[in-house]
Amino acid sequence: MSEISLRIDGKDVAAREDMTLLEAARSAGISIPTVCHHEKLKPFGGCRLCTVEAEAAGRTNLVAACIYPVQKDLVVRTRSEQIDRIRKVLTEQLLAHAPESEVLQNLAREYRADKDRFPKEPSFCILCGLCVRYCAEIKQKNAVGFVDRGPSREISFVPEIAASECWDCKECFPLCPTSALQAAFVLMRSLSSFASASKPESKIQAETHSVPGSPVASDGRGIG
């Protein structure tokens, strides 16, 4: 794979042809914020916090760095007034769902986002899809997926798969950027509604509780 060169934040960066802007920037020590990105997973382009300005042939486009391929002589700006404003609003929108998330709070400090800008809807989940994609791509179990669309979209475990696969795995739990254990609550909810679950409900609750930082209260509801 041949190397190409592009400019990121005024710095000449050499990159492999198959790299994304995010990979090229990180390889040069330039940081770009992401919430839905994970090195082991295919780029998703969902959170859009990695939006950057990419200029080619005199035209500047706003693109998602995690998914945009590097191009020769591309001029990339990872910070600008415009980008910061976008990241601020995106962070504020996500904070409405997960006000306590450390990842989001750090972003809020960086981009001066107001966590109370939008009415709270503490679903905890910001639909980054890390659990869904990890389960599909790495574990190849598809025990958890997205259901519904638009604002009604949520993650849900497939009880039939989750009952047999999830107890000994739970590798998706630490991936969650909001409350470390949003997935645990969703998992428990789907299993408790699964009549033929292999374990009784008391054990389900005990297990989900045994993970530190769990958002699941003893009555099974999330802590608001």
Add this chain to the structure above:
Amino acid sequence: MINSPAELERLRQEILSKRDPDKPRISVCAGAGCLASGASKVISAFNEELEKQGLKGDVSTKGTGCPGFCERGPVVVIDPEETCYLQVKPKDVPAIVSQTIKEKKVIERLLYVDPAKRERVIRASDIPFYKNQERNIIGNNIKIDPKCIDDYLALGGYSALAKALSQMTSEQVVEEVKRSNLRGRGGGGFPTGIKWDAARNAPGETKYVIVNADEGDPGAFMDRAVLEGNPHSILEGLIIGAYAIGSHEGYVYVRQEYPLALENVGIAIKQAEEHGFLGSNILGSGFDFNIKVHRGAGAFVCGEETALLLSLEGKPGEPRARPPYPATRGLWDKPTNINNVETWANVPLIINRGADWFNRFGTGRSKGTKIFSLVGKIKNTGLVEVPMGVTLRDIIYKIGDGIPGAKKFKAVQTGGPAGGCIPEEHLDIAVDFDELAKVGAIMGSGGMIVMDEDTCMVDVARYFLNFLTQESCGKCSPCREGLKQMHRILTNITEGKGKEGDIELLEELAVSTRSASLCALGRSAPNPVLSTIRYFRDEYEAHIKEKRCPSFSCKQLVSYYIDPELCRACLLCMKRCTSEAISGATDRIHVIDQTKCNKCRTCFDVCPSHCHAVRRFSGEPVPAPIPDELRTIVRRRKAQ
């Protein structure tokens, strides 16, 4: 099975030789709109009546594609005279057969009346609605029974395919389409020839071509009319495109909600296979191509090409990032070319008549014609095909005949739900891709919704944002969260809960959604908000600052009141009130109980025009009801 262009011509001559141009032909629109207003009963009535009057063999009757004048359906055209009858009912049929068919007499009452000249118009092409159009694509609909391939062949059907396969290299076909400057009719307006070239030059043996027939804009039915009315024209375009690109497999992605389109496209594919326009060694050229139909499951976002591709693959219909573009990595990662229905329908015309002919229509960077679906507060609802560059004013007033009910025009929304609202001051712009963009709207796929003075522009923005919020796939956060927040704020404003700063917040959300969203849905969704703020900011401010809806449309900001000085106690409003909120009697002035009123507006509409006693209030308090003791009306007795 036809094995060569020469055989095709022989078949065409054979079909034509059996058709007597002087024989009376009755064409009844059997498009979705006319069928809904009873066209199939009209067709059976004609068949029965012709039999009854002993004319069965002398007259042909057919249900055709939609000619576009939906407002006055069912539409009947009688050839060779081209007599056009509108709003025909089965009871009109015996007279039509005995007078128009037998005696060649025109039935005046079924003709169109030109409101400007107050004259009756006999021929369809003389009706102003049609006269001011350029009907290259939908003009053939009324001449074709979509279930009959012979009708299409009689009009020269598949001759463009024969020409491309026998006289042109695939390169020349691409070149001709490039030279025509045809741009995608689905919304993006990307040059079709360049798109074809990219797919043609992409490495790989297997390539796909796709018809995007997932038309989902509320109020838009251009593609539907072409699919239902002239499906072979789309298939012919697709086969030519496949030959140009080097594809041997194509798909027609039709939304499930178009059952007649699905049926007619299915029949057309079968006929094309039987005639040898599909399959292997098409017309003896050595070129192989097959088409499958895929039914969409009702997601608006699947009209976006990458979402459509994933949906075709059986995955959730969610857009993915481009690049890579479908031209290099599309369906099952193979080079794929997707065009909209209307784009494909233009292809046979360009191949047959040449790029120069096509370039005669249109403006600098927008060539050809465009079909619009003209709906809303307009007298002539229907499908309108005009050359690019015609003004909005001509479309609305010359073709559409203006706004009904002596109301004032307020805005026209072009480009579907994610389009922009254009006010009176811009009605003289030329309708093309670039000019519409300059005023904050888009061409989109051709939706055109006219609004009058009773329409609240904040409520319009709320309505479209509601649609788009529901139809967002939810994958990327600026679209999912941004649209939801904008919809919430707009709802608050229309309910009188708007706050200082809401307009600025809407603008900020619109910018982040437009700039950062993954696909065209999110990137264009803020248009209704931005364009209404741009042109109707005063309406937003009235709602927010004065809690007033200037159009008296937002129910929670409007109150109805009966003026005691004007009320004649006629009981009309009281009887028609839908919430039993009006009290009164024959001699008692009527009073609305504001706590019971559901703001349905019925009292306002039914109050006789010589009284005008019902008044509307918005942004100001409603006067206190008249005291009970003053409510009795003493009527002057008639002289004995």
